[in-house]
Amino acid sequence: MPIEALCGIQLALYAAGWALAAWLIVEERPAMLHWMAYGALQAGSVFLALPALSAGTAPPVAALLTSVLGFAAAVRGLDVFVSGRARLDRWGLPLLLATGTGIAAVAVLGRGPAIQARWEGVPYSLGLSLMLLSYAALSWNPLRRSHRAWTTTVLLAPLWSTALLGLLSLWGRTELDDADLQAMRAAARTPNAILTMVMSGVFNIAFLVLLVGRLLTRLREGARVDHLTGVLNRRAIEERLEAAWEQHRRTGCGLAIAMMDLDHFKRINDLQGHEAGDHALALAGETLREQLRPYDSVGRWGGEEFLLIWLSPSVEGVLRSCERLRESLALRAHEQLKTPLTASFGVALLRPSDVAEVDLVRRADAALYQAKREGRDRVCLAGPAPVLHAA
Numbered sequence: 268m269p270i271e272a273l274c275g276i277q278l279a280l281y282a283a284g285w286a287l288a289a290w291l292i293v294e295e296r297p298a299m300l301h302w303m304a305y306g307a308l309q310a311g312s313v314f315l316a317l318p319a320l321s322a323g324t325a326p327p328v329a330a331l332l333t334s335v336l337g338f339a340a341a342v343r344g345l346d347v348f349v350s351g352r353a354r355l356d357r358w359g360l361p362l363l364l365a366t367g368t369g370i371a372a373v374a375v376l377g378r379g380p381a382i383q384a385r386w387e388g389v390p391y392s393l394g395l396s397l398m399l400l401s402y403a404a405l406s407w408n409p410l411r412r413s414h415r416a417w418t419t420t421v422l423l424a425p426l427w428s429t430a431l432l433g434l435l436s437l438w439g440r441t442e443l444d445d446a447d448l449q450a451m452r453a454a455a456r457t458p459n460a461i462l463t464m465v466m467s468g469v470f471n472i473a474f475l476v477l478l479v480g481r482l483l484t485r486l487r488e489g490a491r492v493d494h495l496t497g498v499l500n501r502r503a504i505e506e507r508l509e510a511a512w513e514q515h516r517r518t519g520c521g522l523a524i525a526m527m528d529l530d531h532f533k534r535i536n537d538l539q540g541h542e543a544g545d546h547a548l549a550l551a552g553e554t555l556r557e558q559l560r561p562y563d564s565v566g567r568w569g570g571e572e573f574l575l576i577w578l579s580p581s582v583e584g585v586l587r588s589c590e591r592l593r594e595s596l597a598l599r600a601h602e603q604l605k606t607p608l609t610a611s612f613g614v615a616l617l618r619p620s621d622v623a624e625v626d627l628v629r630r631a632d633a634a635l636y637q638a639k640r641e642g643r644d645r646v647c648l649a650g651p652a653p654v655l656h657a658a
């Protein structure tokens with residue numbers, strides 16, 4: 268069996284693998300389909316380049332065109348995978364179009380013997396190389412945002428290397444006559460096929476590793492995140508609280524927590540149904556996630572109650588933060604749920620007499636009940652002295 272056929276089978280198997288992944292992993296479907304297209308187009312281009320099939324100019328030109336489109340699909344898949352959506356970047360599309368036009372022109376003009384020998388592969392090699400270089404350059408930053416430098420280098424290495432080899436192949440090409448060109452083609456068959464197998468292997472396996480890493484991260488996060496509200500679940504927020512306490516013990520840094528409880532939540536469930544209650548909880552979770560800073564923590568303590576944690580806080584900062592949340596939640600509920608939804612907050616700051624994190628939780632709970640007793644929709648601070656009212 269010719270080595271090109273083996274190479275084509277390998278690429279077709281990659282395409283089948285990505286098709287299976289697209290079917291199984293719904294969340295990653297757009298990227299998987301792009302990589303499937305890459306595998307299929309590359310396999311097609313390799314089969315078309317088989318000596319038995321490439322008697323005229325058209326099959327190699329078609330092979331080259333599918334190859335260009337294959338790489339475009341792969342890079343676009345990478346884009347979708349990294350950013351969640353495909354960008355129509357500045358250089359990729361024009362270069363792709365230019366390459367396609369160049370190849371089509373050669374396919375038409377290439378029937379004349381003079382141009383066929385010398386120039387046949389030039390637009391392809393040049394266009395493909397420039398396109399790959401620009402795609403690799405444009406993909407660097409998006410990839411670096413979510414992956415380490417060496418992962419990014421491995422992922423983009425096949426693009427850089429293929430582009431450089433394409434440019435090198437132009438060297439001295441126009442000096443060749445027909446016989447030289449045929450001889451060069453024959454000599455390059457095996458190295459070309461091996462190169463394609465290695466490059467595609469690196470490309471596909473690197474993507475597979477990224478995919479597995481991403482799924483594992485999602486699994487790990489899934490075990491820590493409350494699926495309805497998107498904030499940490501009870502176990503995870505308890506762990507955060509323990510960690511914050513430990514940090515305070517070792518470094519002496521300040522610590523504050525707040526218990527937030529939605530007001531008259533039972534009424535929403537009773538009057539509008541459980542689904543409306545779930546929507547209200549999801550909105551509360553979204554508001555908390557968006558308003559708090561990344562280094563603050565928030566989790567669902569249970570039912571319609573949330574725990575918020577701040578490290579090294581100031582009293583004013585924490586109270587301002589709760590006030591902002593309270594106002595933002597009421598406004599969003601008015602706009603999005605068309606129903607009033609308010610929350611009460613009980614805030615507790617660390618005191619020298621606290622011997623464990625549970626002391627903070629108890630005082631935050633007491634301040635929350637105070638807020639409820641005093642009419643709800645307010646922030647109360649558990650004091651050393653009487654509970655302070657911030658709303």
Ligand SMILES: Nc1nc2c(ncn2[C@@H]2O[C@H](COP(=O)(O)OP(=O)(O)OP(=O)(O)O)[C@@H](O)[C@H]2O)c(=O)[nH]1
Binds near residue numbers: 528569
């Ligand atoms: N829809 C929905 N309801 C929930 C969920 N978890 C808890 N609840 C409901 O939340 C309600 C809490 O009611 P209560 O503890 O009486 O408190 P409340 O009505 O908010 O009154 P106050 O806290 O005193 O303002 C109960 O009806 C629970 O069934 C949930 O995941 N989804």
